[in-house]
Amino acid sequence: ILWNREKETQNAQAELDSVEAELELVELQITELMDKQAELTSRRNALLQQLEEACDAAQSSSSSSLKPSKADHVMNKQEMQRYDRRDFPWSEKVEQQLKDSFNLSKFRPLQLRAINLTLLGKDLFLVMPTGRGKSLCYQLPAVCSTGFTLVVTPLVSLMEDQIMYLKSIDVSAAMLNASINKESVKTVMAGMTDVKSPFKLLYVTPEKIAKSKLFMSRLEKAYNANLLSRIAVDEVHCCSQWGHDFRPDYKLLGILKRQFPKVPLLGITATATSSVLKDCEKILCVSQPITLTSSFNRTNLYYEVKNSDNEASISDIASLINSKYKDQSGIVYVFSQKDAESVSTELQKRDILAYPYHANMDPQDKSRVHHKWTSNKIRVVVATVAFGMGIDKPDVRFVIHHTISKSIENYYQESGRAGRDDHPADCIVYFGFSDIFRISTMVVMENTGQQKLLQMVDYCQNFDRCRRSLMAVHFDEMWNEEGCNQMCDTCRHAQDCITVDITQHARQVVQILELAASNNEKMTPLKLTDAWMGKGPAKHRKMIQTTTLSRLKAEAVIVQLLLRGYLREDFSFTPYTTYIYIKLGRKAPLLKSQAHSLTMKMRTTESEPAEVSKVHIDAPQESYNFIIVLSGPSR
Numbered sequence: 296i297l298w299n300r301e302k303e304t305q306n307a308q309a310e311l312d313s314v315e316a317e318l319e320l321v322e323l324q325i326t327e328l329m330d331k332q333a334e335l336t337s338r339r340n341a342l343l344q345q346l347e348e349a350c351d352a353a354q355s356s357s358s359s360s361l362k363p364s365k366a367d368h369v370m371n372k373q374e375m376q377r378y379d380r381r382d383f384p385w386s387e388k389v390e391q392q393l394k395d396s397f398n399l400s401k402f403r404p405l406q407l408r409a410i411n412l413t414l415l416g417k418d419l420f421l422v423m424p425t426g427r428g429k430s431l432c433y434q435l436p437a438v439c440s441t442g443f444t445l446v447v448t449p450l451v452s453l454m455e456d457q458i459m460y461l462k463s464i465d466v467s468a469a470m471l472n473a474s475i476n477k478e479s480v481k482t483v484m485a486g487m488t489d490v491k492s493p494f495k496l497l498y499v500t501p502e503k504i505a506k507s508k509l510f511m512s513r514l515e516k517a518y519n520a521n522l523l524s525r526i527a528v529d530e531v532h533c534c535s536q537w538g539h540d541f542r543p544d545y546k547l548l549g550i551l552k553r554q555f556p557k558v559p560l561l562g563i564t565a566t567a568t569s570s571v572l573k574d575c576e577k578i579l580c581v582s583q584p585i586t587l588t589s590s591f592n593r594t595n596l597y598y599e600v601k602n603s604d605n606e607a608s609i610s611d612i613a614s615l616i617n618s619k620y621k622d623q624s625g626i627v628y629v630f631s632q633k634d635a636e637s638v639s640t641e642l643q644k645r646d647i648l649a650y651p652y653h654a655n656m657d658p659q660d661k662s663r664v665h666h667k668w669t670s671n672k673i674r675v676v677v678a679t680v681a682f683g684m685g686i687d688k689p690d691v692r693f694v695i696h697h698t699i700s701k702s703i704e705n706y707y708q709e710s711g712r713a714g715r716d717d718h719p720a721d722c723i724v725y726f727g728f729s730d731i732f733r734i735s736t737m738v739v740m741e742n743t744g745q746q747k748l749l750q751m752v753d754y755c756q757n758f759d760r761c762r763r764s765l766m767a768v769h770f771d772e773m774w775n776e777e778g779c780n781q782m783c784d785t786c787r788h789a790q791d792c793i794t795v796d797i798t799q800h801a802r803q804v805v806q807i808l809e810l811a812a813s814n815n816e817k818m819t820p821l822k823l824t825d826a827w828m829g830k831g832p833a834k835h836r837k838m839i840q841t842t843t844l845s846r847l848k849a850e851a852v853i854v855q856l857l858l859r860g861y862l863r864e865d866f867s868f869t870p871y872t873t874y875i876y877i878k879l880g881r882k883a884p885l886l887k888s889q890a891h892s893l894t895m896k897m898r899t900t901e902s903e904p905a906e907v908s909k910v911h912i913d914a915p916q917e918s919y920n921f922i923i924v925l926s927g928p929s930r
């Protein structure tokens with residue numbers, strides 16, 4: 296029997312070796328294929344551009360007039376340009392209103408084209424970066440049309456922001472949401488069918504359309520009286536489950552185009568990939584809308600990531616606000632209501648006029664904070680994501696994330712509140728190890744929540760690629776790193792980054808997890824790091840190799856292993872909470888092979904306690920400086 300066992304073990308070992316060798320080969324092939332894919336994609340894009348240019352040239356040499364060419368939604372650049380003209384019947388009025396009502400001297404890119412197209416009655420999707428003036432593309436046509444424009448927005452705060460602005464420039468607007476009293480609702484409902492149109496814009500939440508029969512029948516009446524001139528769906532990506540901010544009530548907005556087919560619809564967003572837009576098109580029941588897109592890039596925003604260390608990061612944030620951003624206005628984004636309150640208290644203690652803002656506050660309190668901030672009576676709003684989309688204060692000089700966002704799209708939106716007046720502004724994220732897992736438990740039930748969070752983590756853990764290039768990927772955009780113009784920390788400090796071999800570190804972590812598994816013990820991220828750093832409770836009898844890396848670097852290695860699939864998160868649900876444990880990922884077996892090696896980029900400038908020299912990182916084999924004995928239940 297003994298002999299048989301030995302034989303079995305030998306066979307298993309032999310097979311394991313061959314499987315591992317094969318796995319490694321596959322890994323290699325995957326890497327090669329991915330490189331090939333990147334190469335082909337960039338070649339394809341170059342060719343597409345070449346073709347487009349050739350097409351444009353051909354168009355302009357043949358007389359471009361009156362040729363009824365392709366359908367509108369597949370127009371090329373040349374054909375699109377005819378919508379930039381200023382000789383439409385409404386052009387004079389549009390120019391005049393731009394100056395007189397909106398106090399603006401000229402259009403920004405794509406604005407005039409969008410306005411002309413919607414005034415022509417076309418259905419339109421407009422994808423333009425945050426803060427570039429998408430709202431004007433329905434506000435100005437509203438003022439130039441008879442009747443009123445219905446605007447669907449996802450948040451009450453956003454509605455109030457716009458109403459406040461429109462009031463200040465004397466454009467009449469109204470809104471309907473849960474916090475409006477009965478009397479006002481009555482007035483607004485009556486106004487909808489008044490031929491004198493007491494308001495040019497009517498803002499509603501999607502719930503109104505999905506749930507209020509009374510409102511829908513009123514809208515029907517307005518439609519029949521030709522008073523419903525246009526429908527604008529702001530933040531249109533909320534329709535799609537694949538977008539980053541899906542709202543169930545947006546799913547029901549298809550009713551608008553079904554009931555009011557003659558009314559042009561304008562869908563607006565800063566963040567939607569082409570597949571998200573396709574989805575929105577279906578949901579909204581528009582057939583083949585024209586899509587106008589401009590680059591996602593906000594050239595005046597400086598992007599930066601800093602390491603977070605709870606207490607220390609609050610002091611850091613406070614001193615930034617008190618020095619670099621003295622007397623300037625900004626937002627600090629936090630993870631939870633509790634954080635909103637505690638962080639604003641901490642900032643107040645440091646003489647900063649900061650107020651919290653979160654979903655659970657009274658509507659009046661929310662408006663109060665919002666108003667005070669807009670009128671510069673308070674400087675900083677410490678907010679959860681409830682304060683976000685569409686918030687438009689021109690002179691926001693900093694948007695600081697005390698905790699990372701749950702996806703890059705969310706980050707782009709939130710940080711997009713900064714610098715809307717085109718002057719320079721900073722977008723800083725404080726990236727903390729434990730925050731990853733706080734957010735992880737929150738997004739675990741979302742479709743692609745985990746994947747999107749890891750992309751955000753990857754953005755934060757990145758020390759060598761331009762931060763804009765990481766964002767570009769999310770907006771299906773080709774990116775040329777020169778376009779950043781040193782406006783992100785990695786472009787500015789590219790030389791402060793080294794490649795480090797972390798193979799031995801990875802093996803140590805894997806060993807701890809294997810040991811824990813053999814003891815039926817689950818390892819939370821914290822416990823894992825503690826054990827690796829020699830700080831955990833002495834439980835096991837076996838020896839593990841602890842690390843001499845600083846906590847920051849140890850955490851960075853663990854995050855890297857998570858991102859690359861050597862480790863994975865494992866969730867355990869109770870009725871009250873979700874627990875997260877770290878387990879071995881699908882790539883962990885590769886580390887068994889002596890030939891397998893693993894590197895990562897690290898910053899050289901991180902402030903480290905003196906005893907942790909870079910030598911340990913550069914030569915990980917040397918880093919087993921001490922071995923601790925963990926004692927535990929006897930086996």
Ligand SMILES: Nc1ncnc2c1ncn2[C@H]1C[C@H](O)[C@@H](COP(=O)(O)OP(=O)(O)OP(=O)(O)O)O1
Nearest residue numbers: 399401402403425426427428429430431565685687
């Ligand atoms: N042609 C223009 N010239 C100067 N400023 C303009 C022009 N058009 C708009 N703006 C200003 C007004 C606003 O303060 C600011 C942002 O406009 P807004 O419509 O709120 O952005 P947006 O809707 O595109 O961004 P978000 O996606 O963040 O909601 O730009």
Ligand SMILES: [Mg+2]
Nearest residue numbers: 429430529685
């Ligand atoms: Mg907007």
Ligand SMILES: [Zn+2]
Nearest residue numbers: 761779783786
């Ligand atoms: Zn850059």
